[in-house]
Amino acid sequence: MNTPHVALLGTGIMGRGMARNIVAAGIPLTVWNRSPEKAADLGADVAQSPAEAAKGADVVVTILSDAHVVEEVVREAEPARGTVWLQQSTVGVEGCERLAALAAELGLVYVDAPVLGTKGPAEAGQLTVLASGPADARETVQPVLDAIGARTLWLGAAGQGSRLKLVANSWVLTVVEGVAEALTLARALGLDPQSFLDVVKGGAMDAPYVQLKGAAMLSGDLDPQFPLWGAAKDARLIQEAGRAAGVDLAIIEAARRHFERAMVDGHGDLDMAATYLSH
Template identity: 30%
Template sequence: MPAPTHLKNDHLQNVGIIGLGIMGSAIASHLVTAGYQTFGYDPDERCSEEAASIGVMTQTSALEVAKRSDLILLSLPHDQALNETVSHILNSPDVTRLKPILIDLSTLNLAVKKRNHDSLADAGIKFFDCPISGTGAQAKTGDIVVYASGEADTYHSLIPLFNCFARRVFYIGKFGQGTKMKIAANLLVAIHNVATAEALTLAINSGLDAEMFCEVIASGAGNSRIFELRSPLMAKGTYTPPTMKLATWEKDMAIIKQFAEEMGVSTPLFTATSPIYEAAIQQGLGEQDTAAVFAVLQNMTKPSQSSISSG
């Protein structure tokens, strides 16, 4: 297969992606469309089959992907998955000889990322910390942002790759700065999501039409990207398929909490949202979209005693 015309470096044409879930599969689709030879792996057979149907050359293991790729994107659910993936790579003479570039798109514990970065560096393998801002739905349309961090010189050669699946790419600085930016961004997301649910609950309980409320607020000062994305889901009570599962978001909440504590930063607004997300998990909504916090607030709300009617 000829190299895509937008590539600056022919040696970056074979791209692997490990993790083909909501985010990974969306990114893989863009890679295939852009003309990259795209190799992929996911332990979930269903995810692998869906990726194969869009042109991803699925493999039987993460190591097989690494052996075939000059550059490997990681879209992983937890720290253990990153540790295992890096361990497999470091224990393979074939892969360490090829020295592929690794790019972690996941939101994971910063200390865990740094440990793996140091281990890979000892083997002469470059590792970039490039978490993504956006949902799976946004990833499908390329409406996501990359917070890139790592070696500056090599970063510039990766920009064409990022541009094929992201709306914006920011170089944040040395390795780890991307995750710091993502954690701060996620703190805002946590608050905006619950604030959207709270405002919509108030509006409906006062007799306002839910769809009209979403349209009007989206045009004014109270708007946010999270409001635009999640308020329509809340208004319709539609939380599947998820753009971000509550069970996955629970991991991100823990990362924010730990990092804020390590930095000695008080987070009263973020802390106030935690019981709402926890209640959603306890109510069995873990596999649904984070917009389902609206259902939690609805259950907490007493029927309106207001004389205001929707008529």
């Protein structure tokens, strides 16, 4: 298996950890970010533009905020025809289809591969990759996927990864909002909210995320592992996909409203657990 030269576009909360692990795996890497200071100190070459980053790359990785930004940056990058585009941003079903069309327009090999995990797993190389795309691209991207993730699931044609990402995130957002509401109810009923976390701990109703996010809510330790604005964006993407498929997603709709309320209250750049602050 040959070692690809990789360009990574987007060194935010997720991209920085991913970049460090790609470098640690011995893969030649060039990075670009709109805020250049976020691309520094990663051990990679730093490009001044997306086009400079993509020049000569075998694989171009995008890990950006939404489909609109991804499309804008890739058009600016103009990778050479035949380059493998490893698209790892969460963009939803319609966004994924739009980016696949862009790949066809530019002559790129499109691999749709969003990830499950937040800042910590990204830094530890422990992401789960939901990969989908042409089988003949797998060998090219596998060194990158091995560097950033603990597990890769290949799901079929491009687009399946983005679909499963929405399904998985629907559960994540449900858990986070559910924990926030349970803690709020406990407080309103005159209980110590910690008693909820204690009573479910280790039992059938518990999950690592319940304790992790519940503890963050109660301690106020809201350093963004996954920012609240991103949770609100993903909730909208999940709703759009459900609506298009004829599915009523009432819980996600309620969670989105609560996330957006917390954003109005000024908590958008905090961790998604900050939804608790606005209950």
